[in-house]
Amino acid sequence: MTFEQLRIFLAVVEHMHFTRAADALYLTQPAVSAAIQNLEEEYGVKLFDRLGRHIEITEAGKLLEVEAQKILDQVALTERGLRELNNLQRGELKLGSSLTVGNYWLPEKISSFKHNYPGIVVNCTLGNAEEICAGTAAGMFDLGFVTGDVKRSLQTSLAQEVVGSERLQIVVGKSHPWFGKTEISLDELLTTTWVMREPGSGPQQIFEKALQSWGIDPTQLNVVLVLNSSEMVRAVVESGVGAAAIPELMVKKEIQLGMLSSVNAIATKNNSREMLDIVQPVLKLKHRQRFQTRISTAFEKMFCS
Helix, strand or coil: CCHHHHHHHHHHHHHCCHHHHHHHHCCCHHHHHHHHHHHHHHHCCCCEEEECCEEEECHHHHHHHHHHHHHHHHHHHHHHHHHCCCCCCCEEEEEEEEHHHHHHHCHHHHHHHHHHCCCEEEEEEEECHHHHHHHHHCCCCCEEEEECCCCHHHHCCEEEEEEEEEEEEEEEECCCCCCCCCEEEHHHHHHCEEEEECCCCHHHHHHHHHHHHCCCCHHHCEEEEEECCHHHHHHHHHCCCCEEEEEHHHHHHHHHCCCEEEEEEEEEECCEEEEECEEEEEEEEEECCCCCCHHHHHHHHHHCC
8 A cells, every 4th residue: 555545545535536536636547546446456345336427435435534544644744844854944834713813913923933933834724713623623733723612522632722812892883872982781782783703703702601601691682793704893883783892902993093982891789890801812722642843833932832
């Protein structure tokens, strides 16, 4: 069994078609068919059932798919490790980040890292918190950075470390009745419309958790829009639609320019008043068992220890 055979096999699995797999690999269709046939003859198993012009993967094929992917992933990591034996002069750092963290918290740190290691290529993929957690667990990223909670099903795979914090700010536009006010009561949260991030995003998870800690069921809020980026939420609220809880870093400029107004929720109990903060931790994630490259270790030491 060779690495080339495994690479061809996985391409056929991905495309479920010999000719399309051959095109993707820049090989001839007979060469792809021969590689699969040699594997099947060597081990006396059928990897695919041929059904006319279509193929289906067999149980043996499914077993090989899992193991082949593990083998090729490990080879790729080993190759990266060997390339790094040059005092971090070359190589690649793969980061995954939730949207707000990637747009506002992480760029300064990446810039500092590039200043120290100019030969390192940094690739940063943005997505919502759930996507980044899943991608880090699957080995797509060396490190992940998110706000919000990590699913329990991924906690055994992902080591978490708090490396910063981010505050959410309740904001409204100029036409909103709360504009210019500095404080609102908890009851008033139920009197306006809301623009929210999508389920699975860090800001949405943290806002819902804060509401629950204040004794408010998030489903009681009158949500009129659900959007998949905080930038969109900010723009909609600025245009006069409802209120929103947005990361403070994103709205600092708009508040200073008077385009948005921030309000604090106040809880009153036993004649005492308490301003309620919505603070979310920034989490660094890495796989507990996957090989950690020298490059990702250097990034951690600079900014995440």
